[in-house]
Amino acid sequence: MAFLRTYPVQDINSLGKEMGDERVSRELFIRTAVALGLGVAGGSVLAGCSNGTTAGRPVTGGSEATSGPRVAPREAIAAASSVETNSAVSYTNAETGQAEVLVRLADGRFVAYSAVCTHQGCPVAYKPDTRKLVCPCHGGTFDPAKGAEVVAGPPPRPLPAVEIEERNRKVFRS
Numbered sequence: 664m665a666f667l668r669t670y671p672v673q674d675i676n677s678l679g680k681e682m683g684d685e686r687v688s689r690e691l692f693i694r695t696a697v698a699l700g701l702g703v704a705g706g707s708v709l710a711g712c713s714n715g716t717t718a719g720r721p722v723t724g725g726s727e728a729t730s731g732p733r734v735a736p737r738e739a740i741a742a743a744s745s746v747e748t749n750s751a752v753s754y755t756n757a758e759t760g761q762a763e764v765l766v767r768l769a770d771g772r773f774v775a776y777s778a779v780c781t782h783q784g785c786p787v788a789y790k791p792d793t794r795k796l797v798c799p800c801h802g803g804t805f806d807p808a809k810g811a812e813v814v815a816g817p818p819p820r821p822l823p824a825v826e827i828e829e830r831n832r833k834v835f836r837s
């Protein structure tokens with residue numbers, strides 16, 4: 664096991680000369696326990712990575728799911744003029760605590776979606792170069808101009824749409 668450190672016999676003998684035998688035994692016990700503990704912890708981390716979510720963190724709820732300012736229903740997400748075409752604003756749904764994303768499409772229209780990937784819950788992000796919402800975990804790709812339909816990767820369904828409305832030169836959650 665890569666995490667288990669071994670100690671040469673001469674190290675143990677030299678410790679024995681500096682300390683009593685009882686103390687050496689206790690120290691060896693502690694060192695072994697620490698090494699085994701790290702090995703188990705390391706194995707758990709590696710096992711966690713083996714499900715393919717190494718590139719991004721799954722969103723599981725609570726604070727991990729938040730992104731940007733909290734926005735309640737009928738509150739403004741952003742001033743329309745502050746969001747350039749082909750860009751996005753991340754925010755947090757104040758009711759659910761989940762990340763959502765407001766996208767201003769290349770044609771100037773606004774759309775908003777849940778930013779939680781429908782595959783295994785990683786947070787998606789808008790990529791202006793491809794004009795898509797992309798999940799870092801397994802490459803799930805959604806087209807915000809087409810109802811966030813899945814255009815690549817394993818997600819089983821589109822991102823849920825969020826109702827918004829424009830008024831007074833601002834974009835609001837409905």
Ligand code: FES
Nearest residue numbers: 780782783798803
């Ligand atoms: S969590 Fe797998 S593609 Fe998003």
